[in-house]
Amino acid sequence: MNVQPLGDRVLLKTEAGEEKTSGGLFIPQTAQEKTQTAVVTAIGDDTDVITVKVGDRVMYDKYAGTQVKIDGDDHLIVSFSDIIAIIK
Incomplete structure (x- = not known):
């Protein structure tokens, strides 16, 4: 799609959370904290405002x-103002 x-x-x-602690213990899916990091896969047509790229x-x-599910993967559609940082 x-x-x-x-x-x-x-x-x-969206990126998956850590499944293991630094000590080697596995964290079940229900106890994992949702991460707020993701990879940009598409941008809207207002390129004057949007400063991130795919x-x-x-x-x-x-x-x-x-939240949307596209081809079995979790995605998120956000307004550009909801992006707070680029990770380098």
């Missing part, structure tokens, strides 16, 4: 966006 966000919206592919790793607000 091909999804193209509109306006100043950005499509993010492939950038970003941090976003904890309660931002709309």
